[in-house]
């Protein structure tokens with residue numbers, strides 16, 4: 001099979017990581033990079049002299065490409081992805097897929113009609129530690145899942161046109177949906193805009209899942225510490241995924257508590273706590289973004305739906321839409337219509 005000819009749109013902070021991977025993977029040929037800013041394009045030409053560059057992304061449509069990769073600001077994802085699909089290109093678009101579920105549905109329908117792959121850059125679904133955590137849950141090692149707690153905190157990077165929830169929570173929402181293989185029934189969100197008026201830079205999102213499972217996400221651009229953590233508490237064990245750790249990404253705590261049958265007799269009413277071993281599984285770690293880029297190419301070749309399909313991207317957008325409604329409505333719990 002010939003190499004898949006790829007065009008890249010957007011080469012700001014994140015785009016160069018995608019460019020590097022599509023240059024490295026033997027099955028792809030990165031033909032052209034588009035960005036509105038000439039200095040970004042000059043940088044790409046210095047690193048990759050064989051790659052064509054343009055300030056007008058529609059020039060990609062004259063290059064006999066197979067696929068387009070989009071890493072532009074989220075407000076531009078819908079029009080750019082739509083134009084790419086209309087020109088018969090498979091599309092990998094960064095998260096969040098769009099800023100409205102109506103736009104996400106439109107892209108999914110268009111991709112289906114044209115028989116094209118539509119994939120969203122939910123990178124954490126290609127992270128070996130997240131996959132290992134899912135295995136733990138699916139094998140029943142943690143027992144019945146009671147609740148999940150996710151935190152993604154740091155100082156910056158501030159955005160002036162999108163709040164912290166739309167910027168960072170797509171990562172945690174995609175992880176939680178993947179781990180639980182369930183969709184939430186309702187969501188609520190509280191937050192604050194401290195640095196810029198009107199743009200929330202800290203938010204707390206709560207989701208209620210079927211089977212009484214609760215999930216909580218704390219996201220912030222205004223925190224002294226860098227935190228990337230997901231905790232899963234189950235009836236048998238508890239596990240913590242710490243993505244900041246270089247090697248020991250998951251710790252499984254054999255900790256728990258058993259409550260006795262209710263008794264009026266105080267002497268008999270003793271909780272039994274278990275403080276067992278901590279296990280650190282050996283996880284073979286690769287670059288999740290490389291796995292993601294390779295998966296995009298494989299799905300194009302095999303005509304398969306990606307793990308982070310347009311539908312997965314739509315589910316994330318629907319949750320964010322309801323969470324945004326709650327954020328603007330003093331944290332009111334919003335039911336989600338699926």
Ligand SMILES: NC(=O)c1ccc[n+]([C@@H]2O[C@H](COP(=O)([O-])OP(=O)(O)OC[C@H]3O[C@@H](n4cnc5c(N)ncnc54)[C@H](O)[C@@H]3O)[C@@H](O)[C@H]2O)c1
Nearest residue numbers: 010011012013014015034035036037071072074094095123
């Ligand atoms: N998967 C991840 O872990 C991850 C991490 C960071 C960012 N992202 C996502 O990547 C996307 C880009 O984020 P970023 O931080 O790189 O933003 P950025 O602002 O640094 O870069 C965006 C680039 O797109 C260019 N651009 C804007 N409109 C364009 C157009 N019409 N045609 C061509 N170029 C255009 C801008 O000139 C800029 O260079 C966002 O969707 C963001 O959520 C994903």
